[in-house]
Amino acid sequence: xxxxxxxxxxxxxxxxxxxxxxxxxxxxxxxxxxxxxxxxxxxxxxxxxxxxxxxxxxxxxxxxxxxxxxxxxxxxxxxxxxxxxxxxxxxxxxxxxxxxxxxxxxxxxxxxxxxxxxxxxxxxxxxxxxxxxxxxxxxxxxxxxxxxxxxxxxxxxxxxxxxxxxxxxxxxxxxxxxxxxxxxxxxxxxxxxxxxxxxxxxxxxxxxxxxxxxxxxxxxxxxxxxxxxxxxx
Numbered sequence: 001x002x003x004x005x006x007x008x009x010x011x012x013x014x015x016x017x018x019x020x021x022x023x024x025x026x027x028x029x030x031x032x033x034x035x036x037x038x039x040x041x042x043x044x045x046x047x048x049x050x051x052x053x054x055x056x057x058x059x060x061x062x063x064x065x066x067x068x069x070x071x072x073x074x075x076x077x078x079x080x081x082x083x084x085x086x087x088x089x090x091x092x093x094x095x096x097x098x099x100x101x102x103x104x105x106x107x108x109x110x111x112x113x114x115x116x117x118x119x120x121x122x123x124x125x126x127x128x129x130x131x132x133x134x135x136x137x138x139x140x141x142x143x144x145x146x147x148x149x150x151x152x153x154x155x156x157x158x159x160x161x162x163x164x165x166x167x168x169x170x171x172x173x174x175x176x177x178x179x180x181x182x183x184x185x186x187x188x189x190x191x192x193x194x195x196x197x198x199x200x201x202x203x204x205x206x207x208x209x210x211x212x213x214x215x216x217x218x219x220x221x222x223x224x225x226x227x228x229x230x231x232x233x
Contacts, residue, residue, distance in 0.1 A: 017179070017197045017217075018179060018197060018218075018230060019117070019230070020117075020177070021117070021118045021177055021178060021179045021197065022118050022119065022173075022174060022177040022178065023118055023119050023120070023121065023171065023173050023174070023177065023178040023179070024116060024118050024119070024120045024121075024178070024179050024180075024181065025120075025121055025122075025123045025167070025173075025178060025179065025180040025181065025191070025196070026120065026121070026122055026123065026144075026180075026181045027122075027123060027124060027180075027181060027182040027183060027184070027187065027201075028122050028124040028126060028130075028131050028134060028135075029124065029126060029134070029183070030183040030201070030203055031181060031182060031183045031201050031223065032106075032109065032122075032134070032135075032138060032140065032223070033103050033106070033134065033138060035183065035203045037102040037103055038102060039098060039100070039102065039103070042098040042099065043095050043096065043098060044063075044066065046094060046095040046097070046098065047066050047076050047091075047095045048062045048063045048066050049062070050091055050094050050095060051065055051066055051076075051080070054080070054084070054086065055084065065079075069083075073157075074125070074156075074157035074158065074159060074160055075125050075150070075157040077091055077092070077150070077155065077157070078155065078156075078157050081155060088150075088151075088155055092126075092127045092130075092150070092151075096126060096127060096129070096130040100133060100134065100137050103134060103137040103138060104137065104138075105137070105138060105139035106138045106139070106140065106224060107139075108224040108225070108228060109138065109140060109223070109224040109227070110138075110139060110140055110143070111228065112224055112227035112228040112230075112231055113140065113143040113227070114143065115231035116227060116230075116231050118179075119145055119171075120143055120144050120145065121144060121145060121146040121147070121148060121167075121171055122135070122144050122146070122147040122148065122149075123148045123158070123163075123167055123180070124147065124148070124149050124150070125149075125150050125157045125158055126149060126150060127149050127150060127151055128147045128149040128151065128152075131147045131149060132147070146170075146171060148163070148166075148167050148170065148171070152166075152170075153166060158182075158184075158187040158190070159184075159186050159187045159188075159189055159190055160190075161190045161193070164190040164191060164194060165194075168194065175191075175194040175195040175196045176195045176196075178191075178196045178197070179196065179197045179198075179199060180196045180197070180198055180199065181199040181201060181223065182198070182199070182200060182201065183200070183201045183202075183203050185200045185213050185215075185216055188200060188215050188216055189215045191215075192215035192216075192217075193215070197217050197218075198215060198216050198217045198218070199216075199217065199218045199219075199220060200213065200216045200218070200219050200220070201220055201221075201223050202219055202220065202221050
């Protein structure tokens with residue numbers, strides 16, 4: 001299937017905003033690797049099991065709580081910390097101990113990133129060690145100079161605005177010369193509010209259904225192919 005690209009809000013974000021960007025901020029999961037790798041179903045199952053054991057619930061109750069906390073608090077972790085005083089380290093270690101066999105070196109993404117002007121950083125609601133393992137599996141580690149993770153954000157997740165502001169300060173970003181790439185459209189709203197150009201890597205996530213996309217500038221289905229076309233020539 002060919003890559004589908006839709007440009008939205010073009011008056012705010014013409015193509016030169018992409019080509020002249022000084023910084024590219026990339027989400028990790030289901031963004032730098034495709035959602036079809038099915039890593040997140042593994043994470044979801046482990047989160048459900050952790051919640052069931054931690055709160056003495058059956059798996060059905062734990063699964064419903066996992067989804068509720070995600071929708072209401074930005075991450076399941078945030079809900080567990082806010083409402084149950086949970087220490088995050090054991091949770092993060094447990095739920096990210098997953099099989100990464102499906103993630104393999106992405107030479108097309110590597111070529112595109114090598115030609116992409118600007119500095120590059122990972123911005124993830126997961127922990128750094130998980131991001132490092134994924135990047136190593138993709139053979140993309142050397143393209144990124146920083147990983148801004150949930151621990152560095154003091155466990156405040158996207159899409160809350162505080163970690164976006166902190167990322168700007170930490171990396172000394174100029175938002176008007178920054179592009180943010182995400183698989184969850186809702187996580188692009190704070191970036192757009194800061195003046196960043198936003199790119200949504202579309203998926204079939206039910207969580208994204210009926211969510212506003214007014215803050216999305218560009219929509220793509222295949223990020224490696226889209227970046228390759230952007231940097232071609």
